[in-house]
Amino acid sequence: MAKRSLSFVCQSCGATTLKWAGRCESCGEWNTIQEEQQASGIGAGPKTASRSKGRVVPLVGLSGETKEAPRIITGVAELDRVTGGGFVKGSALLVGGDPGIGKSTLLTQASAHLALQGHNIVYISGEEAVDQVRLRAERLGLRDAPVQLAAETSVEDILATLEAKKGAERPHLVILDSIQTLWTEMADSPPGTVTQVRASAQALVRFAKKTGTTVVLVGHVTKDGQIAGPRVVEHMVDAVLYFEGDGAHQYRILRAVKNRFGPTDEIGVFEMTDMGLREVKNPSALFLSERSATAPGSAVFAGIEGTRPLLVEMQALVAPSPLGTPRRAVIGWDSARLSMILAVLEARCGVKFAQHDVYLNVAGGLRINEPGADLAVAAALISSLSGVALPLECVYFGEISLSGAVRPVAQAASRLKEAQKLGFGQAVIPDGNMKEGSKALGHVKGLEELGDLVANIAVSAQKTENA
Ligand code: TYD
Ligand code: MG
8 A cells, every 4th residue: 555644735725734724824825724645656745756767858949840739629609719719639728617607508518519510529527417417408409419428526437438439439528527526546635625636637637638638627616716726727737718707697708817829818708598608799789788878977998808809888886975984896897906096086186085985897797807997997987976977979998007197008999990880989098099099980089197087077067067
């Protein structure tokens, strides 16, 4: 029997310590350290591993012939967009997301599409019985797709099954739903622990590289956005995709946060229907569809997600506060960024929010990470505070610096083109972007200072009063 050693492993970051502690010294998380038994060999470090004499590997130069990585195109356009043109053969991917968000649905649909194209697809479910997976496929109208199913959790059994398929039967794509349910005999701790997840993922990634099969690992994410336990898996795989959305909306966003074979920040937009996930070809129209006509506090931001322009409504509510420390709440944007915009508006433009609660919401459940949204947020805030609705057919973008200057952003032309496509006739943009944008829409205004925006909205307020 292999020699066993006891160690304590943080379930959040995977750090190993010799004794238990309430707080992990490595990542700072509380109550994440658990006792785990480890066979010498796995994680036992170089001291105990038997050292073999290394072999000489050939070194090559940077220049030379390289082939484009061969890909498996799923035919689900939004998924292919996020992966950068399909799954790369021999790569390993991690698809993360909250439980119930639709990971299994997405991958069942993609598997079925591929199987119908003639690819060998294996779907291994560690969470659901074969009947449940079949029921889902039936609901999705994909019952006849020749996907090969199994309900299994042992990595050894799974690898034996996959390796037994040779020649024309060799699987092209294997889906493992989910990595947290898998266990391997190589590690001695219960399923779901970091040691198990790491060892299982390692074995499967090795299988992918060795055979050229694409392996997709599904992982559940904790509330704070970490893939439960195994942050370590993120480093092992070639691409990490997150499937996100909120319970109140039907929209689901697939986002690449790491991709060795393509762009990151690219998003795919889906809508969850009772017939499964439907691709959304024109997300801007979807995110603007619920916009109310003339409410103050609403500004349309012309943003870019990856390479795709996307229009979204930023909603602000500024209301007098009874509290000593007024409330600031943000959904879908960075709260530190909101505090910064409020401070710049107060310090540089004399707009006072001190006695007011401020709420900011990105409509449609989308999350925006771009600083280019600053100007749209500022416009929504000023509009709500002054009670003046912004022009209905106007879009905003621009980054705001601490000095109150409005800085240019990338890809102004495609933002404006998208706005024009959706029937917008006006735009307020950074002066530095005027070269690209001056002719795109009927009326484009370039701003150098945030103060100009405040003055503009005040002027339109007077106009409305006089009218
Ligand atoms: P699922 O793919 O099982 O989520 P995950 O694998 O991420 O845990 O999706 C579950 C949810 O999706 C469930 O709440 C029901 C809903 N759903 C639909 O609305 N329509 C459908 O056609 C399917 C299959 C699921
Ligand atoms: Mg699932």
